[in-house]
Amino acid sequence: MSQFIRLDQYQLIEAHGADAEKYLQGQLTADLIALPSGANTLAAHCDPKGKMNAIFRLLKVDSEQFFLLIKKDLLPSALDALKKYAVFSKISFDLRDWQIVGLIGKKCGKIEPRFTLEIDEQRAILLNESALPINFNADEKIWESADIQAGLPNLSAATQNLFIPQALNLQAIEQAISFTKGCYIGQETVARAKYRGANKRAMFILKGKTQTLPAIGSEIEMRLESNWRKTGSIINAVNLDGLLWLLVVLNNDIDPTQVFRLAQDETTLVVQPLPYALN
Structure with a gap:
């Protein structure tokens, strides 16, 4: 039987505007230009020393619209850091009070979310602008334990700005780090960890x-x-x-x-x- 889980530990952020892709490309570790529309990936946002302010699960709708999922206890500091230079670009960041659902197993045909973020063959995150009538039948601890068993990292207020991305294995997960896309905040430290064995x-x-x-x-x-x-x-x-x-x-x-x-x-x-x- 499929398990439906409220992911109330997450906040959804919409980043949108004519410069959305360009701006986020210069902030996050993932290559968002190469990421296909409709795809999602983990991505980190680092401080100038290469230590992570946040880990996002990012969905690219198109070059002008992105959705970012973040653990609530990283807010507002992580969002403030991401928005720091946004005044110079045509991009807006808005908190969205959408329904966020974790699905383990197969999605039944009656449920039609606005967006579906495939995590692996067994799991997905459903984003609904208006709440759907879902029978939630599992605890969020089930989702968190599945993340752990999948080796997907977690960042919290207690560990914010302590680790470079490679210390949490992001170089090995999805498309979380690009070593070829060019500059972003903290990029020198991340590159040094790869090419000089600094990590x-x-x-x-x-x-x-x-x-x-x-x-x-x-x-x-x-x-x-x-x-x-x-x-x-x-x-x-x-x-x-x-x-x-x-x-x-x-x-x-x-x-x-x-x-x-x-x-x-x-x-x-x-x-x-x-x-x-x-x-």
């Missing part, structure tokens, strides 16, 4: 059995012989009936058999395979 971190999926839900931004522990050392940074955490799923930023050369645990209750955490190649 030493990556995002990993970990799983453990516990009732604990650690805080975003907190650390886990790594076993070193008979001792334990704090390491990493948790960027997403979901506990589903005693099964804890985590996304954690760690050194990118970790041994996948390395033993980790939660600092709070000493739960063993096991590294899970990523569904994509980092290199």
Whole structure:
């Protein structure tokens, strides 16, 4: 049975105007000129040091209209940063109070959303300007855990402006980073991380059995012989009936058999395979 989930943790932003594509091209990591109309991708917005203010899921309607989904707890700072130079361009940013629905499984024929953002073969996000009569039958934790298992990064207020895009694996996901499109804010740092090996971190999926839900931004522990050392940074955490799923930023050369645990209750955490190649 298909699962329909309210994605109330997201805010929808419409970016529109004659210069929309040109302006966003100079701000975000993705190549929006090369992105086909109707396609969607993750994209990051960085500060001048290459650290991420925001991760958006961006839908290109056409060169003058884009929709951007962002976690609400990144607002308003992330939107203010994105709009910083917009006064010089013909582009407007408007918050849209649309219905945002996560779908796991097949969409039934009776539901006709305004826009459908395909995430993978099993998941999609439906955007409806007016709310459709949908029977919501699953919790948003189901969606977040699916994101974690797909290795899709999360950015929150606790981790804003801490990581370059590659530390959250964006170079390996969809069309999130272009290394050929030219300049955008933070581009020098992102390029240096690729071509000079400057990035030493990556995002990993970990799983453990516990009732604990650690805080975003907190650390886990790594076993070193008979001792334990704090390491990493948790960027997403979901506990589903005693099964804890985590996304954690760690050194990118970790041994996948390395033993980790939660600092709070000493739960063993096991590294899970990523569904994509980092290199």
